[in-house]
Amino acid sequence: MDDEMNSMYMNGVWDLVELPHGCKPVGCKWVFKTKCDSSGQIERYKARLVVKGYSQRERIDFKETFSLVSTKDSFRVIMAIVAHFDLELHQMDVKTAFLNGDLDEDVNMEQPTGFTEVGKEHLVCKLNKSIYGLKQASRQWYMKFDRNITQNGFKENTVDRCIYLRVSGSSYIFLVLYVDDILLASNDSDLLIYTKHMLSTHFDMKDFGEASYVLGINILRDRANGVLKLSQRTYIEKILRRFNKHNCSSTKAPIVKGDKFSKA
Numbered sequence: 001m002d003d004e005m006n007s008m009y010m011n012g013v014w015d016l017v018e019l020p021h022g023c024k025p026v027g028c029k030w031v032f033k034t035k036c037d038s039s040g041q042i043e044r045y046k047a048r049l050v051v052k053g054y055s056q057r058e059r060i061d062f063k064e065t066f067s068l069v070s071t072k073d074s075f076r077v078i079m080a081i082v083a084h085f086d087l088e089l090h091q092m093d094v095k096t097a098f099l100n101g102d103l104d105e106d107v108n109m110e111q112p113t114g115f116t117e118v119g120k121e122h123l124v125c126k127l128n129k130s131i132y133g134l135k136q137a138s139r140q141w142y143m144k145f146d147r148n149i150t151q152n153g154f155k156e157n158t159v160d161r162c163i164y165l166r167v168s169g170s171s172y173i174f175l176v177l178y179v180d181d182i183l184l185a186s187n188d189s190d191l192l193i194y195t196k197h198m199l200s201t202h203f204d205m206k207d208f209g210e211a212s213y214v215l216g217i218n219i220l221r222d223r224a225n226g227v228l229k230l231s232q233r234t235y236i237e238k239i240l241r242r243f244n245k246h247n248c249s250s251t252k253a254p255i256v257k258g259d260k261f262s263k264a
Contacts (some may be wrong), residue, residue: 025108039234109124
C-alpha cells in the first residue's frame with residue numbers, strides 16, 4: 001500500500017482541494033492481488049488503489065471509454081515472424097501504466113482509507129491523472145502511449161493499431177502493446193536497446209529481458225533449430241482446478257479448431 005501511495009505522489013496523480021459546491025466525490029477502495037509466475041509460484045503481493053468507477057456519471061465525469069489492445073491473432077503472427085527470421089524477442093512492463101494518462105474532465109475522489117492527511121480530512125483528491133477504476137483510465141493511457149511512440153518514429157499497423165513498427169535502414173523493430181505489457185521484436189540488438197531506453201525516458205518501465213511468459217502464455221524457443229513454441233499450460237491447469245478436473249485422465253481428441261458437429 002505504501003508503494004502504491006508513493007507511485008501516486010511521484011506521478012502527481014491528485015491535489016487536495018475543497019470539494020466544489022454541488023459536487024459529489026467518487027469513492028475509492030484497496031484491491032489486493034497475488035501475482036504468480038509461469039509455474040504458479042507466488043511472485044509478489046500487490047496492493048492497488050482503485051476508484052469506484054461505477055458511480056461516475058456519463059458526460060460529467062467521463063465521455064469516451066473505448067480503448068484498443070492487440071489481438072491474440074496479431075501476437076501469433078508476430079511470433080511466427082520472430083521464429084522465421086530469428087529475431088530478438090524481449091519483454092517490458094509499464095509500472096502503474098494508467099497513472100500516466102492525462103484527464104480531460106474534473107473528477108474529485110475521496111481520500112484513500114488509511115492515508116487520510118491529518119488536519120485535512122475534509123478535503124478531497126482532485127485527480128490530475130487517470131487512476132485504476134476510472135471508466136476512461138484505459139483509454140487515456142492508450143492515447144498517451146500512442147502519442148509518445150508515434151512521435152519517436154514508430155508507425156502503427158493499419159489493421160491492429162496496437163502493433164507498431166520502426167524501420168531504420170536495414171534494421172527494424174516491432175512493438176506489441178497489450179494494456180501495460182510490451183513485446184519488442186527486432187533484428188538489431190542496438191535498435192532494441194535504443195527503444196528500451198526511449199521507453200524508459202517516457203515511462204517508468206520494468207525490463208524482463210528475453211520474453212518467456214506474456215499474457216499468460218509461455219514462450220519456449222529453440223533458436224538453433226528455428227523453433228518457437230507457445231504454451232498455455234498454467235492457464236489450462238488453472239481452469240481444470242476451477243472445475244475440479246485436474247485429476248482426470250487425459251486422452252487425445254482428434255478435433256480440429258472450427259469443426260462443426262451434427263447429431264449424426
